[in-house]
């Protein structure tokens with residue numbers, strides 16, 4: 001096996017440190033400076049895809065749906081959205097760090113099948129929080145994987161998304177009978193209470209990082225307007 005080679009580096013806004021792209025043979029790793037370590041590895045993407053499958057479960061045959069994905073990362077969630085929605089859909093992907101989009105236009109893009117090139121994809125370079133705050137009745141699904149979950153990892157600023165004010169903004173940005181799905185490294189009963197207080201029906205799913213094995217991650221599913229099946 002070859003050694004890891006650095007393919008790129010980016011400053012994370014708001015003094016968030018440095019993000020690096022590394023490659024070893026066909027494997028890619030995105031790492032954060034300091035003790036935070038690996039953010040993503042291209043061999044581990046089961047829960048990123050589950051986020052899209054759970055968030056878009058009802059959208060397969062609905063025309064003209066609009067889905068917001070925040071952030072791009074290695075593109076696995078975006079690619080799974082595109083597999084779940086019809087040809088008339090639009091998938092808006094918000095990514096804070098321009099270099100991440102550049103990396104996806106290079107060899108990294110092969111990992112998820114180059115979802116940025118799909119005609120249904122719209123790339124929004126910027127903070128997904130600002131896009132949500134500016135949107136009203138705009139999305140049939142919002143899928144968030146910008147961090148470690150309700151406890152931020154790359155951006156302290158992301159904490160707003162999980163706050164009561166952030167959840168209310170997402171509720172406003174969503175169309176009737178739409179779905180919010182949020183990736184998390186672990187469970188958070190307090191966050192579920194906050195979702196319910198915002199007016200969402202909730203379900204909590206535990207998913208594996210790899211098919212049938214690997215770490216267990218949590219996907220919070222919150223529905224606007226319709227009750228959900230599952231543990232809440």
Ligand SMILES: C[S@@+](CC[C@H](N)C(=O)[O-])C[C@H]1O[C@@H](n2cnc3c(N)ncnc32)[C@H](O)[C@@H]1O
Nearest residue numbers: 048071073074075076077095096127128145146
């Ligand atoms: C864990 S990765 C996402 C992985 C992605 N689900 C996938 O399938 O590859 C998190 C991404 O969110 C981006 N990000 C972090 N905070 C953000 C924000 N506030 N707005 C938009 N993107 C953000 C990071 O730069 C990073 O690319």
